[in-house]
Amino acid sequence: MTYRMAKVIVDVPSRETDRPFDYLIPESMASWLEIGSRVAVPFGRRTIQGFVISLHEQPEMDAARMKPIQEMLDLLPPLPQDLVELASWMSRKYACSMIATLQAMIPTALKGKTERYISVADNDELPQDEEGMSVLPILTDEEKQIVAYVRASGHVLMDHLSARFPAYPGILKGLLRRGTLTESQVIKDKVRKKTIKSVSVAVQGDEAEAALSSFTAQAKRQKEVLEFLLEVGIPISLQEVLSTLGVTAGTVKKLAEKGFAVIEDVEVFRDPYQGRHFKGSTPLERTPEQENVYRRLIAALDAHRHEVFLLHGVTGSGKTEVYLQTIERCISLGRQAIVLVPEISLTPQMVERFKGRFGGKVAVMHSRLSTGERYDEWRKIREGRVEVAIGARSAVFAPFQNLGLIVMDEEHETSYKQEETPKYHARDVAVRRARQHGAAVILGSATPSLESYHAARSGGGDRHEEFAPVLLEMKQRPSGSQLPAVQIVDMREELKEGNRSMFSRALHQGIAARLERGEQTVLFLNRRGYSTFVMCRTCGYVAGCPECDISLTYHQKSNNLRCHYCGYAEPAPSVCPECGSEHIRYFGTGTQRVEGELAKLFPGIRVIRMDVDTTSEKGSHEKLLQAFRDKKGDVLLGTQMVAKGLDFPDVTLVGVIAADTALNFPDFRAAEKTFQLLTQVAGRAGRHQLPGEVFIQTYMPEHYSIVHASGHDYTSFVREELKHRRALYYPPYSRLILVTLSHEKLPLLLRMAENFAGDLRAKAQRLGWFGSLDRLTPSALDILGPVASPIPRIKNRYRFQCMVKYRGDLDAVSLVRETAATTLDQLKDGDFQISIDVDPQMLM
Ligand SMILES: Nc1ncnc2c1ncn2[C@@H]1O[C@H](COP(=O)(O)OP(=O)(O)OP(=O)(O)O)[C@@H](O)[C@H]1O
Numbered sequence: 001m002t003y004r005m006a007k008v009i010v011d012v013p014s015r016e017t018d019r020p021f022d023y024l025i026p027e028s029m030a031s032w033l034e035i036g037s038r039v040a041v042p043f044g045r046r047t048i049q050g051f052v053i054s055l056h057e058q059p060e061m062d063a064a065r066m067k068p069i070q071e072m073l074d075l076l077p078p079l080p081q082d083l084v085e086l087a088s089w090m091s092r093k094y095a096c097s098m099i100a101t102l103q104a105m106i107p108t109a110l111k112g113k114t115e116r117y118i119s120v121a122d123n124d125e126l127p128q129d130e131e132g133m134s135v136l137p138i139l140t141d142e143e144k145q146i147v148a149y150v151r152a153s154g155h156v157l158m159d160h161l162s163a164r165f166p167a168y169p170g171i172l173k174g175l176l177r178r179g180t181l182t183e184s185q186v187i188k189d190k191v192r193k194k195t196i197k198s199v200s201v202a203v204q205g206d207e208a209e210a211a212l213s214s215f216t217a218q219a220k221r222q223k224e225v226l227e228f229l230l231e232v233g234i235p236i237s238l239q240e241v242l243s244t245l246g247v248t249a250g251t252v253k254k255l256a257e258k259g260f261a262v263i264e265d266v267e268v269f270r271d272p273y274q275g276r277h278f279k280g281s282t283p284l285e286r287t288p289e290q291e292n293v294y295r296r297l298i299a300a301l302d303a304h305r306h307e308v309f310l311l312h313g314v315t316g317s318g319k320t321e322v323y324l325q326t327i328e329r330c331i332s333l334g335r336q337a338i339v340l341v342p343e344i345s346l347t348p349q350m351v352e353r354f355k356g357r358f359g360g361k362v363a364v365m366h367s368r369l370s371t372g373e374r375y376d377e378w379r380k381i382r383e384g385r386v387e388v389a390i391g392a393r394s395a396v397f398a399p400f401q402n403l404g405l406i407v408m409d410e411e412h413e414t415s416y417k418q419e420e421t422p423k424y425h426a427r428d429v430a431v432r433r434a435r436q437h438g439a440a441v442i443l444g445s446a447t448p449s450l451e452s453y454h455a456a457r458s459g460g461g462d463r464h465e466e467f468a469p470v471l472l473e474m475k476q477r478p479s480g481s482q483l484p485a486v487q488i489v490d491m492r493e494e495l496k497e498g499n500r501s502m503f504s505r506a507l508h509q510g511i512a513a514r515l516e517r518g519e520q521t522v523l524f525l526n527r528r529g530y531s532t533f534v535m536c537r538t539c540g541y542v543a544g545c546p547e548c549d550i551s552l553t554y555h556q557k558s559n560n561l562r563c564h565y566c567g568y569a570e571p572a573p574s575v576c577p578e579c580g581s582e583h584i585r586y587f588g589t590g591t592q593r594v595e596g597e598l599a600k601l602f603p604g605i606r607v608i609r610m611d612v613d614t615t616s617e618k619g620s621h622e623k624l625l626q627a628f629r630d631k632k633g634d635v636l637l638g639t640q641m642v643a644k645g646l647d648f649p650d651v652t653l654v655g656v657i658a659a660d661t662a663l664n665f666p667d668f669r670a671a672e673k674t675f676q677l678l679t680q681v682a683g684r685a686g687r688h689q690l691p692g693e694v695f696i697q698t699y700m701p702e703h704y705s706i707v708h709a710s711g712h713d714y715t716s717f718v719r720e721e722l723k724h725r726r727a728l729y730y731p732p733y734s735r736l737i738l739v740t741l742s743h744e745k746l747p748l749l750l751r752m753a754e755n756f757a758g759d760l761r762a763k764a765q766r767l768g769w770f771g772s773l774d775r776l777t778p779s780a781l782d783i784l785g786p787v788a789s790p791i792p793r794i795k796n797r798y799r800f801q802c803m804v805k806y807r808g809d810l811d812a813v814s815l816v817r818e819t820a821a822t823t824l825d826q827l828k829d830g831d832f833q834i835s836i837d838v839d840p841q842m843l844m
């Protein structure tokens with residue numbers, strides 16, 4: 001079938017252009033273009049980038065009035081068709097533009113001007129059979145001709161290749177799809193491809209014989225090189241020639257000068273884990289609990305059935321081992337797997353476990369990788385060179401063709417929600433994507449989110465849920481080790497007894513005992529509520545940002561004050577700007593203060609501090625953890641980062657400095673987050689032979705989140721928390737949409753916010769969404785606000801918000817989106833903005 005017209009989503013971020021535009025498909029592109037192809041199209045007077053979202057046989061309007069697609073930017077479309085479908089679902093669900101969702105799915109490297117090159121893929125990157133041998137595809141004569149040409153040229157500019165073989169686009173495409181040839185892109189200024197010097201032989205058959213007999217006795221080494229090259233038959237890295245034969249580069253150069261060999265720069269994949277050795281691992285014998293869970297999981301896989309599982313397993317219960325074995329099954333069925341982990345637990349330890357089990361079949365997608373590295377990892381997935389992708393949130397878009405399984409570890413983590421547009425939640429996207437592929441989903445956690453847990457318990461009967469996971473549980477640790485004993489320490493009592501230190505006496509003694517025994521301690525501090533600010537002790541003045549309504553943060557290194565929202569900076573004052581007092585105090589970050597105190601109390605103590613300051617450099621996070629593992633530190637001190645997934649045998653003490661700092665936040669999830677954190681942190685102690693001990697210091701010792709965390713009692717916590725949620729109709733007993741309106745002029749903004757809320761209310765009224773429907777839900781939809789946002793001003797823009805609370809089976813998103821559009825139209829002012837956050841996680 002030949003297509004003559006394509007619908008294209010153009011890369012213009014405006015409301016007016018958020019729809020497909022029609023373009024003619026030039027003859028030369030007809031057999032190349034696919035849904036998901038990235039193209040350059042004329043738009044107004046410019047040429048811009050766009051994505052093909054559908055193909056049509058006949059133009060819908062007069063072809064003479066339509067413009068043709070100018071250029072095709074990739075050979076294989078960067079987005080397989082299922083992702084294009086997913087994008088349109090996302091744009092509806094999260095009320096954002098189609099182009100924003102499409103852009104979120106492709107690597108940054110593809111966002112610039114590109115040049116495309118074709119080269120022959122390395123053998124070890126070809127698909128492998130069971131014994132690990134490369135499967136050399138059987139080529140037709142035409143294919144051989146192209147491959148030979150490409151091989152001889154090293155890497156060929158695509159335009160050059162298609163000019164040379166104009167009749168073969170289909171064949172070329174097949175070779176790319178099967179991984180015989182590989183496509184790479186040079187993005188001007190953004191990513192430069194990495195090259196190595198490669199040597200290949202330039203003579204064949206009789207010519208080669210003649211060449212071999214032409215060498216004089218002095219040129220013995222050159223002859224050796226030529227013999228070697230003929231034997232190898234494919235281009236080989238210069239380095240390898242030198243090290244194998246023990247010759248110098250000069251020898252090879254001479255050979256090239258004689259025209260017998262060619263030396264050239266060849267592009268290689270960047271491997272962020274190059275040179276790192278991963279200790280191989282084999283599947284462990286499953287415990288009875290693991291066995292039950294595993295059976296249930298592979299039943300879905302084997303049946304090619306879309307099913308969602310919530311794996312609730314206590315810390316250290318062997319969830320990761322279950323993931324590994326289920327993935328292995330998935331791969332053996334010829335399908336691929338995605339593993340999602342929160343960014344901060346994408347530690348070397350985690351990567352090691354997957355690389356150790358699956359070796360080169362794993363691509364890692366990490367935000368700390370360079371643009372080029374990320375692009376190369378992505379390409380391995382797109383070209384079918386790997387079977388497993390592990391990464392943070394956005395790895396849910398890994399362009400696998402035949403997805404069998406998506407694992408989401410620590411499914412309760414808030415970092416799965418993207419806070420910028422598109423404001424998606426990776427959990428919902430994962431479920432949706434798995435459904436498209438008939439794939440299974442495992443949501444794993446020791447402390448599942450209330451939404452997932454409730455959905456599993458109610459079997460999706462609560463009409464707020466989009467899916468109902470099957471609950472699987474693991475309550476024991478395979479090591480037989482017990483969950484550590486947790487003690488709550490009431491800091492009010494400490495103060496009464498005259499202890500003003502941030503360490504209780506119990507924790508103090510605990511650390512001292514560990515130092516003596518050569519064991520290790522993890523100290524945890526909740527980052528929230530501990531920002532560093534400057535306060536005058538005389539008049540109470542707090543340094544704030546002149547553009548945002550938020551206090552400035554003190555940065556010790558540069559000795560200045562900075563705003564985290566707009567980047568404003570000023571030098572730190574030495575006297576109070578209000579009253580002139582010298583008693584102006586800098587409150588260092590929580591971690592810095594704890595570090596200082598530790599040094600005072602335990603002279604000579606070796607503290608490894610892990611926070612935003614010490615981990616800003618690439619790889620520093622890993623280095624610090626490795627140092628701790630090598631026992632170069634007595635104490636690992638940090639924020640959220642130390643709470644996740646770490647598994648160190650000699651850690652026998654965990655201390656939480658102040659457990660309740662987040663409890664007073666105006667966030668209905670405050671108790672849930674506190675419980676999750678405490679449970680995770682407590683799970684770090686005594687995971688191996690040595691028994692563990694945990695101290696939780698708090699000013700609110702009777703708070704249920706703290707009490708139940710200390711008892712490792714998820715079920716009781718959930719029961720109590722659900723009561724609170726139900727009383728206030730918060731999720732999981734409703735769904736939320738947070739609408740934030742902003743403008744520089746306060747009175748105008750206020751009026752527009754009132755208009756918006758009024759309009760929305762009227763529309764909902766007409767649909768009959770107001771008024772009590774049953775006793776449990778007072779109203780199917782409720783609009784709270786407008787009120788000033790918790791941060792009422794950012795970058796000189798005032799902010800007002802409305803919270804829409806609604807019954808999950810209503811399409812409130814469309815209503816809000818429509819209303820926002822009308823409101824924006826009322827004020828034709830580019831400065832006026834309305835942002836819509838569906839299922840918000842951050843209410844600040
Ligand atoms: N079947 C098994 N037999 C023996 N040891 C096992 C088994 N399964 C897992 N383990 C070991 O138990 C420890 C904890 O397992 P794992 O890290 O998989 O648990 P987890 O539930 O993912 O932990 P967390 O949620 O705390 O990160 C690891 O050291 C792992 O090697």
Ligand SMILES: [Zn+2]
Pocket residue numbers: 536537538539540541576577578579580581
């Ligand atoms: Zn003052």
Ligand SMILES: [Zn+2]
Pocket residue numbers: 545546547548563564565566567568794795
């Ligand atoms: Zn600011």
